[in-house]
Amino acid sequence: MQKNLLTNFSACTSVLVGKAASADGSTFIGRNEDSKAAWPKHFVKHAHNSAVTEFISKDTGLALTLPQESAAYTATPEWTDKFGLFEEDGINEYGVAMSATESAYANAQVLGYDPLVAGGIAEEAMVTVVLPYVHSAREGVQRLGDLISQSGTSETNGILFSDQEEVWYLESGSGHHWVAQRIPDDSYAVVSNQLSIQVVDFADTANFMSSPAIQAFASQHHLWRTGTPFNFREIFGTQSQSDLIYNTPRVWYGQRLLNPSSKQKPMSFALPFVRQAERPITVEMLSQILSSHFQGTKYDPVGQGKPKNKHKFRPISLAKTQESHILQLRPNLPTAIGGLHWLAMGVAAESCYVPFYAGISETPADYKVGGATYDPQSNYWAYKLLGVLVDSHYHQFNEQLAAVQNEVHANLLHQLEEADQKAVTLTGTALTDYLTKTSAQRGAYARQEFEALTATLITQATDRSPLNFNTDANL
Incomplete structure (x- = not known):
């Protein structure tokens, strides 16, 4: 649902947590899906399938022949597929979790040399054509990355992957180029609608992946000088006034909750992508981030601050949140039990996260109904x-x-x-x-x-x- 205008932008907030950073050894990825204030989501469970499938996107027209075997997986599609599926998030039977997407912007110079592809892969299709076909988070990164390199993408996005061992974040920065970074086991990241990955170490293949020719592309078009650090955020991203109002304050607040002793400013381009929290991270701490609106600061829109401050920054939880999810993969348990799809329908600040086992065979009836007009059954x-x-x-x-x-x-x-x-x-x-x-x-x-x-x-x-x-x- 990424649009050209900021007012219609699918503007989400994401969190990623490595297994050694959590209180119980779980990996976590979570995100608020923000688009429209009245646009229902459903929650479904797809069964394992063994039929060759042709996928055609209703959004971009992209046509793909999918692998014959597709894994069972949970998902949160739109109430209508008129504009595409937008399955957004889920956990598959192999213990891989995926959330797509964290919409972002690339700068005009990069897009001038590698424009977005109108008929390429987009947010509405990513979970559907990737999650059922991968057996690890790293494999998920590679499959989506290959699709972006080969078919192009119509959007600039960030995509979250995890399994019981690893957490990865992939960002597409132009029509065909992307990078991905493994979140260190002892660290976390908070992301909000801007390209966030910083220096990429291409020699460290255990922790970084990328499109094959990204260095040559950047060097050829004088976007990067060979021999200097390859800072993806600086080369491909933006540093605009809208970033300082719309994006960086959300990262600041998320980091403020997990690193309360750290002194940072909400309007700062220097906020790090990866950090170590001051104490072990729990699902409650992540739900606090995703349901927050700058509580305890002068920027809270329903707080006691001055009017000019209360609406200065875009909060994390807001009326346009369709659903919020936290995908937890617990250690030392089979995926069916260890995988938890925590789901809060509507605005997280006014809802609650309900844990569903990854191993369910179907979802409750009331999670599968509801259209554009209020429905008491939904x-x-x-x-x-x-x-x-x-x-x-x-x-x-x-x-x-x-x-x-x-x-x-x-x-x-x-x-x-x-x-x-x-x-x-x-x-x-x-x-x-x-x-x-x-x-x-x-x-x-x-x-x-x-x-x-x-x-x-x-x-x-x-x-x-x-x-x-x-x-x-x-x-």
Whole structure:
């Protein structure tokens, strides 16, 4: 959904965490999918398939013949495929997680020499044509990179990959050129709509990958001098005023939460891509980042700052978030159990992350319905309805929302721990059925609690009408 105009840009925020940086040895990748305030997402599980498939993109027209074997995988497609699938994120049966995409910009000079390809691969197709066909994060990088080099891409994007051992971030910087960096095991990265990878060490093939001729391309067009550090962000990216307002503050805030003692400025081009957190990272810390809007600073749009500061920067969690996901791959467990697709429908700040096992055979019915108009049967719309109510009286209702969010998350963790203990004793169909059943129960529980809050807030809102008048209580 990448567009030419900033106002229509698919503007997401991403996080990546290496296994030694997390509290329990998990790898994490997560992202807010931001595009439109009322544009539902569904949550599905694709079964393993053994049929040769021809893929044709409804977005760019790209036609591909796919490998015969496709793995089972979770995904969050659009409510309509009119403009393409936009499956966005998921975990496959081989234990590979993928999230696509973190939209970005390349500079005019680079695009002048290697323009974007109108009929190339784009965001709407990436998960669909890559995730079912790879057995590791590194293999995912290579498959997508080859597609970009061969077919070209119509967009500048960042794509997240992980497995139980490695976390990778790939960025396309022009029509056919890309680089990818492995996030060090002891480190994390926060990314927000700008090319972020910095110095690339082409000799270090364990930690960097790239399009085959990228050095020759950059040297030939005098974008880079041979023998000097190859800084991908500086060569291919942008450093505009809009970056300082729209992008760097989100990276600053994410790093502020994970490195609170570090003194940095929100409008800075010097923010590092990769950092080591001051304490082990948990799923709660990542959900705090992805659901944040500069809380505790003068830049919070619903805070106590001055008007000029409250709307100075674009927050991480905002009305245009369609869904937010955290893909966790836990160590020492089979993928079916160890893989968790944490999914928050709608605006993460006003929703909650529900953990679904990667090994489910199907998703709950309410996660697979919902169109452009409000539908009470839809899980997406259930959370959006609550958000609308909270927004209408934010300072009166937000405390109640936070209390429910905390209680629901605590209970989900307890339910998950109990389910884990049972799941490790099962195999085969019994395991699949159990994972599917317990995941659905967690989704139903969370929705039930949030709908109870919705009922409470509707009742309370009836007395907050602007047509109200304070007078004798009996009149």
